[in-house]
Amino acid sequence: MSEAQFSAPDSGAAIVIGASGGIGSALADELENAGQAVVHRLSRSGPIPCDITDPDSIATALDQSLSGPPVTRVFVATGLLHTDGQGPEKTLRHLDADWLASNFAVNAIGPALVLSRLLPLLPRQRRVEVAVLGARVGSISDNRLGGWYGYRASKAALHQIVRTAAIEWARSHPQAVLAALHPGTVHTSLSAPFVRQDNGRHILKPQESAAQLLRVLAGLSPEQSGRIFDWRGVEIHP
Ligand SMILES: NC(=O)c1ccc[n+]([C@@H]2O[C@H](COP(=O)([O-])OP(=O)(O)OC[C@H]3O[C@@H](n4cnc5c(N)ncnc54)[C@H](OP(=O)(O)O)[C@@H]3O)[C@@H](O)[C@H]2O)c1
Structure with a gap:
């Protein structure tokens, strides 16, 4: 992987879905600071509304974003770990069908719908970078602690979706790079209830993680599509 500083001095546009989140907003800021000509910030509450659990909302938001300059980078930075008093399950006894379904809807199915909608809209003969968090x-293979059934399983499903989509994209978009990226443990509302238990591990600021993710993605080749990398560029095995 290239160690070069990330810069984006092209005339293309970037899309950040989940731009209201800790990492998503930092990604959008970093892209603008790096010279990306246009950055579309998509979120449930933003100027381009996008609910990742609603296929029509995804389609409308992407069509709106893709009507401007050609898109060169896309980040899916949405995610669900806890909400309204519900959170990751410690044991099988805590499994709840609706909560499991919510995890899959936000963490796996939503990003899959984004990839599905994006494919026909992206340029075929130029490099396009797409990252899903x-x-x-x-x-x-890394699961040694157990627990967190819904989050773990939905993220594992997401990794499989990225892998499968990358195989399909390579046929029609040979210069595309599609990867799943682990942002590190980052200070955001998603991690807030859990970081205190995180003994001694380095907790990143959102801006620090975002800068690294942009650099890691920029350093990947199309041959590395479909794989999972962490914020330092180290590959994670599925
Ligand atoms: N923070 C960490 O330590 C960490 C570690 C590993 C992986 N990650 C992953 O990194 C990604 C970003 O997480 P974060 O830490 O930045 O979390 P965050 O600050 O809680 O942001 C989560 C984002 O997801 C959006 N979202 C949730 N449900 C949505 C829906 N139905 N439709 C549209 N947007 C929705 C939220 O939008 P609203 O503002 O509308 O709620 C928000 O923009 C997630 O995929 C997470 O799993 C984070």
Whole structure:
């Protein structure tokens, strides 16, 4: 992987879905600071509304974003770990069908719908970078602690979706790079209830993680599509 500083002095546009989030907003800021000509910030509450659990909302938001300059970068930075008093399950006894379904809707199905909608809209003969934020805990081979059933399983499903989509994209978009990226443990509202238990691990600021993710993605080749990398550029095995 290239160690070059990330810069984006092209005339293309970037799309950040989940731009209201800790990492998503930092990604959008970093892209603008790096010279990306246009940055479309998509979120449930933003100027381009996008609910990742609603296919029509995704389609409308992407069509709106793709009507401007050609898109060169896309980030899916949405995610669900806890909400309204519900959070990751510690044991099988805590499994709840609706909560599991919510995890899959936001963490796996929504990003899959984004990829599906994006494919016909992206340029075929130029480099396009697409990253979906996964999580190390979605690695089945790395699971030594257990727990967090819905989050782990939905992120594992996401990794499989990225892998499968990358194989399909390579046929029609040979210069495209599509990867799942683990942002590290980052100070955001998603991680807030859990970081205190995180003994001694380095907790990143959103801006620090975003800068690294942009650099990692820029350093990937199309041959590395479909794989999972962490914020330092180290590959994570599924
Ligand atoms: N923070 C960490 O330590 C960490 C570690 C590993 C992986 N990750 C992953 O990194 C990604 C970003 O997480 P974060 O830490 O930045 O979390 P965050 O600050 O809580 O942001 C989550 C984002 O997801 C959006 N979202 C949730 N449900 C949505 C829906 N139905 N439709 C549209 N947007 C929705 C939120 O939008 P609203 O503002 O509308 O709620 C928000 O923009 C997630 O995929 C997460 O799993 C984070």
